[in-house]
Amino acid sequence: QLQLQESGPGLVKPSETLSLTCTVSGGSISSNNHYWGWIRQPPGKGLEWIGTIYYSGNTYYNPSLKSRITISVDTSKNQFSLKLSSVTAADTAVYYCARHPSILGLIFDYWGQGTLVTVSS
Amino acid sequence: QSALTQPASVSGSPGQSITISCTGTSSDVGGYNYVSWYQQHPGKAPKLMIYDVSKRPSGVSNRFSGSKSGNTASLTISGLQAEDEGDYYCSSYTSSSTSGVFGGGTKLTVL
Numbered sequence: 279q280l281q282l283q284e285s286g287p288g289l290v291k292p293s294e295t296l297s298l299t300c301t302v303s304g305g306s307i308s309s310n311n312h313y314w315g316w317i318r319q320p321p322g323k324g325l326e327w328i329g330t331i332y333y334s335g336n337t338y339y340n341p342s343l344k345s346r347i348t349i350s351v352d353t354s355k356n357q358f359s360l361k362l363s364s365v366t367a368a369d370t371a372v373y374y375c376a377r378h379p380s381i382l383g384l385i386f387d388y389w390g391q392g393t394l395v396t397v398s399s
Numbered sequence: 400q401s402a403l404t405q406p407a408s409v410s411g412s413p414g415q416s417i418t419i420s421c422t423g424t425s426s427d428v429g430g431y432n433y434v435s436w437y438q439q440h441p442g443k444a445p446k447l448m449i450y451d452v453s454k455r456p457s458g459v460s461n462r463f464s465g466s467k468s469g470n471t472a473s474l475t476i477s478g479l480q481a482e483d484e485g486d487y488y489c490s491s492y493t494s495s496s497t498s499g500v501f502g503g504g505t506k507l508t509v510l
Binding site for chain 1: 402433434435437444446450488491492495498500501502503
């Protein structure tokens, strides 16, 4: 059974960079035709797609966040990571990583449990 | 990119059927058959219920069905059960993004 687990600091100061890692177990991150994505959900609000990466390193970013996002993959560790720069209180959210079977549409079939990141001084 | 439009809340009694709408434009819902629906219970990760407008992942009850007409997609839940209560989100591919956009979410209450 495929499992995803987010890890990283739960508290980040304003203007700093948020860094999270997603570890995939029970399957290979290098599987053909599967992409890997990040989604966030501010407290009490809806879902927002952040970005997606293929194991080859090809990335796809939400245009509204593109200038601040970097998503990378480490196939040797079966992990992919998110960096979000210049954070503000508006970036406080539960951050999820998920498997993305197709780049066409937001289809996420396996999800991590999510990790709350609070932006505060 | 604008979020897809969903009603803030819907409700129904056990055994009834309800439908949640998801309205977009010809650049997303109306232009492509890449609409998905998610169920989310409090404190839990979303769960994929429908993809490609009307396909159900393995293990999802056949009480859940999806359809689309023009720029509006719909999720219908028949034989409503208490466990169906939660938040529901639609999503769609959009030509303005390399992947897609989510709807604002609908809170389903089972009376």
